[in-house]
Amino acid sequence: DVGLRDYQTSHRAIQLPGLVNIAAFVPGLVSRDSDDLERVTKASAASGFSMIRVMPVAKDGSISDVKSLKIAQQNGKRGAYCDFNLSITATSDNAHQISHAAGEVGSLFIPFNHLSDNISKVAAVQAHFEAWPTHKPIITDARTTDLASILLLASLHNRRIHVTAVTIKEDIKLIALGKQKGMKVTCDVCIYSLYLSQKDYPGCQFLPTAEDQAALWEHLETIDVFSIGSLPYQLAHFLKQPTGVAVGIADALPLLLTSVADGKLTIEDVKTRLHDNPREIFELHDQVGAYLEAEIDRPYTLKVADAWSPFAGKVMKAAVQRVTFQDQVVCLDGSMLAVPPRGNDMSTHGAAPPTVAMT
């Protein structure tokens, strides 16, 4: 890994290893001939992300079988500006099918609230635990009593589980308690959830309340990963703003580094949650020659460029200056250079158990 080169200098130029967005939302993921995946990788690369893990739930469907996986793989062949991997989503009755696709995807996503009735939820979750290779990651969006439920099932089946896009105070407290008691649980919080709440956007249920948000900050030690997720897209949709595929991506690092400037986070907090932990939890390959340079403490007013942002007009205190991918500069001061798409579909990386890993 590339370390922080001149972190201690007065002008606060920093270098970070290529970042990982563990939950990238690609609207047209399973739509035939969609270039959304290509465009998301481009926006990600421009913002310092060298790897995205694509959520299997998209705007018009999800990756839930071999057929939908094929469409997403085909879309991935149009070209990608950073590496990516695909996941598959559990449904009430596709436990057997996912076992066939396991070798071709990075993880299994169990969207608890989309499984049918309560009885089959418990049965379905257990069936998926049985069908999914023990060494491969499982992610869920379960909340409140469903979250407690899936944590128990994971514990009884000796599976580690990652909870994505936590927003609720009770949930982060429950995860903290579970970790304290030795459960194999990790979690991420969407970056927007740290900076926007229902106080800013009344009625916006998918954002934390102000009280939830305070609890998220208080439990920073419990948060393993910062993610982008589908929250920016949902917010744009809720506010009837343009729902471009890049919404939320360029904001991610400037928001976090502005908190570094304000003393609310350290650079290490950011690096741990956008590089170290994502790689460890999701067994991602090391990306040699991927890093970014950013500057902290030079305030500017955010202007909307390619994508709508709720932070337009707000003062930011950090910006990404240069992004390097595969030892080649791909972006300077927010402008993508004319480089070919060199990202790879890394979905099969780590497909075999660690003992016989093919790297």
Next chain:
Amino acid sequence: DVGLRDYQTSHRAIQLPGLVNIAAFVPGLVSRDSDDLERVTKASAASGFSMIRVMPVAKDGSISDVKSLKIAQQNGKRGAYCDFNLSITATSDNAHQISHAAGEVGSLFIPFNHLSDNISKVAAVQAHFEAWPTHKPIITDARTTDLASILLLASLHNRRIHVTAVTIKEDIKLIALGKQKGMKVTCDVCIYSLYLSQKDYPGCQFLPTAEDQAALWEHLETIDVFSIGSLPYQLAHFLKQPTGVAVGIADALPLLLTSVADGKLTIEDVKTRLHDNPREIFELHDQVGAYLEAEIDRPYTLKVADAWSPFAGKVMKAAVQRVTFQDQVVCLDGSMLAVPPRGNDMSTHGAAPPTVAMT
């Protein structure tokens, strides 16, 4: 304890220690000047039960605070024909109040499905765990994903928990798995659930399906306790039959002993689940001089007496012949003798931690 005296003789006369119904439903429990509690104890004593644990949820309210507890206690002073103890029910916001009543009741009942919204469910359950004395039993009626949820919370808070009136296949399987993994969980199944299903009464959601019922029998080892519960009352109501307070009580032991006659259960299976385990799980006092005699293998057609029964007209192969309470015969061949009510409110028994137990 009184053992089984002539179990091995040809005519199959057996003796059992006084039975415990761990979930007695008393419709008018918290109605002022109701004699329902007295009448339930009388029907219980006549059927071989020397102790009933009264469910805190009644027809027109529940025991959820000191005031409703006082009404139930007052009703208990009208006289009881067997010993009884009272419980208190958790609500979304009475965690503090129950801590005041803890010394006066036998257990805390957490009716998971009656707690308000999902967020406060997890918070409320945890608040109750914190407020309730660690040595006192906690009972829940949680189902499916809620059951998994409360099992996790109990495990994280190091509390043992009893799941009452299990009907669903997934639930008994989950409890079996939990026990196998060392969780401190016990459960009961209503006796009616072993003999009646939705196949007999289509649309009767509170009964198991035929498949559920088969799973209950398959998991007999996982079932710690047989209970009467509110199921017989619910069934009578559903079928628009008279909902007398005694419904289901007289049927309990004849049904189980008929299964003994049929070779589906052993007498030890019955004794364990109606005496030994109830006493151990709920830390009940030993009732010296309480026992019953029954005869197995003399078939007769069940006639409806005091209470409606779905088994009227069916052939039973066992009957209670004589019930002794406090070394006095109180019932002969189903007819209650003219004895005064000598049962006691044992709610405060075991109120202090075991180390300083007052027996």
